[in-house]
Amino acid sequence: DRVRSRLARRLTEEGDLVVYAQDERSQVLNRAAALARLEALIVKAAHRPKERRPTSPTRASRERRLAGKKARSEVKRGRGQPEGEP
Template structure:
């Protein structure tokens, strides 16, 4: 179960900086790039099992200290970028906390096996009949 947006924001740390790219003078003046830093191991919102699951699933996205960094610089507004980072965090956490069901191996039906073998035999006969027999 994912905690509410407000609870997550309380445990996040935000950094702002100037973003590159288009925007003219706005890029040079305004710090619109937002970086969200979330400490997975220090979070009080998740149980120990959930923290282990998050650490395992997000292992490629965590830094050496176990912090999750999410960056957004798509909009010209700092507020919109901040909202985007929070939304990205929520989607990332929901995806990584989902546990997949174990796959039950199914048996191949006899009719399917027989059909495949019959098809193989007919193909083999076709190719056998193409041969030129030399007496």
């Protein structure tokens, strides 16, 4: 399933998910921290991102794009040899 595939790198050969914590001196606090990490990992792995709905460019953005293309075209057209010179 989705969670298993997302956490595949963290799984052992037996299929166990290993999470450990060594932040505190107390085993109880470390165990609680490890459980919190495990919960966060599972929640993050199970989250399904929203599908992107394709949109079309707005009229203003199309006009800006065309204006930029026209300006670039004018710059390039001005690079040629001056008229009347060989």
